[in-house]
Amino acid sequence: MELKTLIGRAKRGLREELRLYLVAISSLSVAFLCVAGALLALTNLSALAERWGESARMTVYLRDGAQAADVAQLRVVLESLPEVRAVEELTAEDARALFLQHAEVSADLAALPPEVFPPSLELSLATGTDPSRIDAMAARVAQLRAVEDVETYRGWFDRLESLLSAGRGLAGALALLVALCVLAVIGNTIRLAVARRRDEIEVLKLCGATDAFVRGPFVVEGTFQGFAAAALAVLVLFFGFLALRGELDASLAALTGIRAAFLQPWMLVALIFGGAFIGAMGSALSLRRYLTV
Amino acid sequence: MELKTLIGRAKRGLREELRLYLVAISSLSVAFLCVAGALLALTNLSALAERWGESARMTVYLRDGAQAADVAQLRVVLESLPEVRAVEELTAEDARALFLQHAEVSADLAALPPEVFPPSLELSLATGTDPSRIDAMAARVAQLRAVEDVETYRGWFDRLESLLSAGRGLAGALALLVALCVLAVIGNTIRLAVARRRDEIEVLKLCGATDAFVRGPFVVEGTFQGFAAAALAVLVLFFGFLALRGELDASLAALTGIRAAFLQPWMLVALIFGGAFIGAMGSALSLRRYLTV
Amino acid sequence: MARGSDGKVVRPFAFFRAGAQQDSRANRPILVFEDVYKYFRKDQPTLRGVNLVIERGEFCFVTGPSGAGKSTLLQLVYRKHTVDAGRIRFAGRDVARLKSSSIPFLRRNLGIVFQDFKVVKHWTVYENVAVALEILDMPPRLVRARVAEALERVGLAGRGGDRTEGLSGGEQQRVAVARAIVTEPALILADEPTGNLDPHLAIDILTLFEEIHATGTTVLFATHDHSLIGKRDHRIIALDDGRVLEARTGLRSWPGAGESKPPTHEGSGLRVVAG
Amino acid sequence: MARGSDGKVVRPFAFFRAGAQQDSRANRPILVFEDVYKYFRKDQPTLRGVNLVIERGEFCFVTGPSGAGKSTLLQLVYRKHTVDAGRIRFAGRDVARLKSSSIPFLRRNLGIVFQDFKVVKHWTVYENVAVALEILDMPPRLVRARVAEALERVGLAGRGGDRTEGLSGGEQQRVAVARAIVTEPALILADEPTGNLDPHLAIDILTLFEEIHATGTTVLFATHDHSLIGKRDHRIIALDDGRVLEARTGLRSWPGAGESKPPTHEGSGLRVVAG
Numbered sequence A, B: 001m002e003l004k005t006l007i008g009r010a011k012r013g014l015r016e017e018l019r020l021y022l023v024a025i026s027s028l029s030v031a032f033l034c035v036a037g038a039l040l041a042l043t044n045l046s047a048l049a050e051r052w053g054e055s056a057r058m059t060v061y062l063r064d065g066a067q068a069a070d071v072a073q074l075r076v077v078l079e080s081l082p083e084v085r086a087v088e089e090l091t092a093e094d095a096r097a098l099f100l101q102h103a104e105v106s107a108d109l110a111a112l113p114p115e116v117f118p119p120s121l122e123l124s125l126a127t128g129t130d131p132s133r134i135d136a137m138a139a140r141v142a143q144l145r146a147v148e149d150v151e152t153y154r155g156w157f158d159r160l161e162s163l164l165s166a167g168r169g170l171a172g173a174l175a176l177l178v179a180l181c182v183l184a185v186i187g188n189t190i191r192l193a194v195a196r197r198r199d200e201i202e203v204l205k206l207c208g209a210t211d212a213f214v215r216g217p218f219v220v221e222g223t224f225q226g227f228a229a230a231a232l233a234v235l236v237l238f239f240g241f242l243a244l245r246g247e248l249d250a251s252l253a254a255l256t257g258i259r260a261a262f263l264q265p266w267m268l269v270a271l272i273f274g275g276a277f278i279g280a281m282g283s284a285l286s287l288r289r290y291l292t293v
Numbered sequence C, D: 001m002a003r004g005s006d007g008k009v010v011r012p013f014a015f016f017r018a019g020a021q022q023d024s025r026a027n028r029p030i031l032v033f034e035d036v037y038k039y040f041r042k043d044q045p046t047l048r049g050v051n052l053v054i055e056r057g058e059f060c061f062v063t064g065p066s067g068a069g070k071s072t073l074l075q076l077v078y079r080k081h082t083v084d085a086g087r088i089r090f091a092g093r094d095v096a097r098l099k100s101s102s103i104p105f106l107r108r109n110l111g112i113v114f115q116d117f118k119v120v121k122h123w124t125v126y127e128n129v130a131v132a133l134e135i136l137d138m139p140p141r142l143v144r145a146r147v148a149e150a151l152e153r154v155g156l157a158g159r160g161g162d163r164t165e166g167l168s169g170g171e172q173q174r175v176a177v178a179r180a181i182v183t184e185p186a187l188i189l190a191d192e193p194t195g196n197l198d199p200h201l202a203i204d205i206l207t208l209f210e211e212i213h214a215t216g217t218t219v220l221f222a223t224h225d226h227s228l229i230g231k232r233d234h235r236i237i238a239l240d241d242g243r244v245l246e247a248r249t250g251l252r253s254w255p256g257a258g259e260s261k262p263p264t265h266e267g268s269g270l271r272v273v274a275g
Ligand SMILES: Nc1ncnc2c1ncn2[C@@H]1O[C@H](COP(=O)(O)OP(=O)(O)OP(=O)(O)O)[C@@H](O)[C@H]1O
Pocket: C040, C046, C064, C065, C066, C067, C068, C069, C070, C071, C072, C073, C115, D165, D166, D167, D168, D169, D170, D171, D196, D197, D198
C-alpha cells in the first residue's frame, strides 16, 4: 500500500471524526492515568519495602562482665557471617542513653540503674535475609560464650512484613482493576468508533479492498490515539506529582523516612509505547467483525 | 406518550444492539467497581480512624506514696471532665506486669524493681477530642496534688493523625480519579452508542417526533444500563470481598485491630440508584447534538 | 381512505389550531412560496425567486433535471433547511419562523417520502411504518390495523415481519411510501417515490396517491419519470436552474406536446426555453 | 476510454492469472450462470434455475418487476451472497468457491454501481471516487488525473471538493457511476444506475456505458426504465418470479412489441407468459 495514501486516509478519518477522537483520547488517557498512578504507588511502596528490608537487625546481648577480648573475638566471628552487614557495639551506658532518648516516658526512668541495660552488639543484616536464616543464625550465636541472649526482633519484623505484603496486595488488586478498566475502555472506544464507520468499511470492501487495506488507517489512528492518551496521562501524572510532592513529603515521607519518587524513565517509555501498541491491537481486533462484507 | 410504546421501543433498541449493550454495561460496571472499591476502602479507613480516635488516652502518674483517699478524689475529678470517657487505676505491680508482657526484651527486665513502674490512672478520652484541649487538660491535671506527671502520648497521637490523613488523602485522590474515569466512560459509551443510531433519530425527527419522544427510549435504555452496571459492580465487589476477607482479616485487620467491613446498605442503594440516574442523565445529555435534524 | 379497523378516521391534530391566523378560510391555499431563494453556495443559488401557490386539495407533479432543486423545494417545506430569502407559508404560517419546538407539529401534518427512503435498516418493515403513528401517540391496537392496511396498499401485505435491510430497492421505497401515507396527513411531499419501481408498480403507486388525493389530501409528487407525468393530467411544476416554469393542466397541453400523445423522451418539452 | 494523464491505460491486474483454468480462450464467456438458485426464505426462492451465458464484450439490460431478483443476480456475482444451488463462473472460475481472501481480487475486476449508491456521505466527491483507485495502489498523481476525468464524464466536473452529503439524489448516483467506471473494470454491474436521473441524463449515462462497452468492457445494466431499454437494441434479460425470459436483440424485436415502436408501459410485453 502506498504510504502516502495510507497517511492520507488516516488523516481523512481524523479530520472527519475529530470530536470523537478527542473524546476517545481523553477517556483513554484517564484509564492510562490510573495505570500510571498505580505504577507510581507501587514504585514508592517498593522503595519503602527496600528501605525497611535494609533495616533488618539483630541485637546480641552480652553476658555481664564479658571479657573485652571475648567480645572482640565475637565481633570478628559475627562480621564474617555472610548475613551480617555491619556490627556496632553498644555499652550499657550507650543503651541507657538511647533508651531514654527514645522513650517518651522520661521522668521516672531516668533513675534506672545502668545494669538494666546490658551491653550489646547491634547487627545490621544484609538486605532480604529471610527470617528462617535469621532464626538459625540467632540460635548459633546464642551458643557462644560471651552471649547472654539474642534478640531477633522477629515480632516486629513479621508485623512489618505483613503490613508491606498487605500494601502490595492492595496495590496489585488496584492495578488489576485498572488494567481491566483500561482494556474495557479501549476495546469499547475503538469498537464503537469503528461501528460508526461501518458504511465506510462496507464501501471499501465492496470496491475490492483487502482486509489489510481496510485495517491500515484504522490501525494508524488507533496507534496514534493510544500514544497520545498515554503521553497525556504521563504528563498529567507528572504535573500532579510535582504539585503534590510537597504535601506527600511532609506527611507520608516523614513517617516512612523515604522521599516520594517519580516513575523510572524506562517505565515512562514502556507506558507510552505500550499505549500505542494497545491502541493498534485494539483497532485491529475490533475491526474483525466488520470485515465480513 | 404511551408507556407500552415507550417500553416497546426501548426493547427494540435492546434487541438490536444487544452485543453493544453488553459491552457498554461491562465497561460501565468496571467503572462502578472502581467507585465501589474506593468507597469500601474509605469505609474501612474511617472505621480504623474511629477506632484509633477512640483509643486516644492519657496516663496520669501518681506521686510515690500518694494517699488512697487523694487518689480516689483525683479519680472523681477526672471522671467529671467532659473529655474523659473512662478512668482505670494501674498499680505499680500491674504496670510492671504489663510492661513485661508487652516488651519483647524479656530476659533482663524481669529483674526490674517495681519502683521503676509508678502507679498510674489510665484515662480513655472521648472520641475526637482535639489535641490542644488534651494539652490544656494535661497542664491542669499536672497541678493536682497526687499527680507526679502526665503523659499525653502527644508524639504517638501526632504520628497516627498524620498517617490517617495521608491515607484519607490518598483514598480521596483515588476516588476523584475514579469518578473522572466513570464520567468519561459513561459519557463516551452513551455518546458513541447514540452516534451509531443517528439514522434512527433522524427518521424519528423527520416524522415529527418531539425531542422528548426521541429521548424516551434512549433514557430508559441508559437508566437500565446504569442500573445493571452498578448492580453488577456491587455483586462483583461483594463476592470479591467474601473471597478476600480471610486474607484481609489475617494481615491487615490483625495489625489495625479492626475487622474488614462491607459497605453500608444505604451506600449500596445509593450506588445502584446513582448508577441508574447517571445512565439516564448521560443518555439525555449526549442525545442533544443529534436532535437538531 | 385508510381508516382504523373500527372505521374511525384518525387525523393528526389540525395544524396550529391555536396559532392559525384570523383570515383562515376553508379554501385558503395550503402552501405558498413567496419569492423564495436558497443558497447552498454563495455564488450560485439553488432556488432563485420561486413563487408558487398550492391550493388545498391539489395534485402537482414537480419535475426538472437532476440538481434543479426539486428536493430542496420540498426540504424547505418540512424545515430541513430554511429559506435564505422570501417566505414559505404552510396553512398560513411562515415555516421559517417556527420555533424549533414547533417543528415536530409542522411535520406531523406532512407525509414525506424521502428520495433516499430513510428507512431504518435494522428495524422490521412493520416498525418502520408504525413509528409514524407511535409518534402521534396512537393506541397500539389502532396502529396495528392501520399499518397492516398501509402495507397492503403498497403491495407489501405479509412482509411486516421482515428486516428492512433484506428488502429490494423497490420494496424499501414502498415502505417509505407506506410510512408517508399511514398518518393520513394533510399534505404529502413525495420525492421521487417511484424511482426504484417498475412501470407497473409506479402507476400503482401514482394511483394510490391519487386515491388519497381524492379524499382531500394535497400531494406534491416530485419525479423524473415523464412517462408517468404523461399519463395524467395534473398540474406540472417544472424547475430548471432554480426557476419555475409551470403548466396548469398536465403534459398533454404542455407547449410543444400534441394532445393525448405521450411526451417524447427527448425532454425538450420540459426544458425552460428562456431563463 | 479513460486513461491516465500520461496516456497509459492502467488495467487492474488480470483476474487470477495463476489460477485460471487451462481452457482459457480469448472468447470464452466472461460470466456463466448454471442453474442458479437463491433462497432467502425457505419456501420461496428469489432465483430459481437461472441459466445465462454472458459473452465477453456484451451489453445486456437486466429488467423485471420490483422484487424479481435483479439485484440479487448481480450480488451473487460480486459475492455479496453465495448461490444456494448451481454455479456462477466468472472468467472460468467458480465464484462461490473463492476463498474469502480472494474475493477482493474478484471485485477489483468489477465496476459496481449499487442500487443504494453506497457513497460515503462524509467524504468528498473526489474521495468517494478516488478510493476505488487507491485500493489498486495507484500512484496519487495518476489517481488525480483519472478521478477528474471520470467526474467530467458523469457531468460532475468541478464538484470534486463538495461533501457528498450535500449532493442531490441524481448527483450522488453519478458519483457512484464515476466510482464504478474509474478503474476501467472488465465487467460493469450497474444496478439501476439511472433511477434518480432525469431522462436526459439517463440517456447520457447509458451512452457513457455504451462508450465504455465499445472499448471491450462487458456491461450488465439493470433497470426498470422501459423508455431507456426501448431506445437501444441490446440484449434484454427479463427476470420474473426468479426465472429468466430473454431477448437477444432488444425491445424492438420483443414478442408483442411492434418494430421501432417504444414499448407500451402496460408491461405485458415483459411479463413471463408461462412459468
Ligand atoms: N445540504 C446541501 N448542501 C450543499 N449543497 C446542497 C445541499 N442540498 C442540495 N444541494 C445542492 O443543491 C442543488 C439542488 O439539489 P436538489 O437535491 O434539490 O436537486 P434535485 O432537483 O432533487 O435533484 P435530483 O433529481 O438529482 O434529486 C444540487 O446541486 C445540490 O448539490
